[in-house]
Amino acid sequence: MLNDRLFDLLRKLDADELEEVWIKYLRKTREDDDFGRRSREQRVEPISRELRYLAAHSIADIVNRRKEHDYPWDEIIRQVNEKLNLTTTVINDNVRVLEDALLERLSAVAGKAETFAASRVASQRAIEELASQARWAPWSPRRPLTFLKSVATGRMIWGPNYRKVIPAVLFILSAARTHDVLKEMKA
Secondary structure, eight states: OSSSSHHHHHHSHHHHHHHHHIIIIIOOOOOOGGGGSHHHHHHHHHHHHHHHHHOOSSSHHTTTTOOTTOOHHHHHHHHHHTTTTTTTOOOOHHHHHHHHHHHHHHHHHHHHSHHHOOOHHHHHHHHHHHHHHHHOOOOOOOOOHHHHHHHTTTOOOHHHHHHHHHHEEEEEEEEHHHHHHHHHOOO
């Protein structure tokens, strides 16, 4: 799966943005996995591996431990939408529709039409705000079936990992979309 959508999105980012994902959002250091010595192209692989590892950190996925890059991007996107309470408003499960819903929510929180392009600072604040609003606990005493279903389907990621996964995904989507917009403007 080394050429799925996550790889495509990461390849759109410049070296500084990839470093920001690694250090600020995934909370790694430049020394981890020799990240600081890697070229821009080589930085994509460890980010993909780490993000998929964090997103697949559920009971079901630990039991069925996958290869390093096997956890699908569309499943990560579904989980982030679910944690940000967007799944009730998004009927279509198409990954591009879900990505657009995340970007619309990010733009609304930042108060900008093109979040990252308009203001990187506003975008960063919006990412932090959305991550803080996420539903961390998938279980409550009134909803034991939701808990069991999330365990059985592998959709339950333990809370601390979402504090990395959600901001990283929002940053990657926002920065990649900005690069697309700038590319279209130049054409």
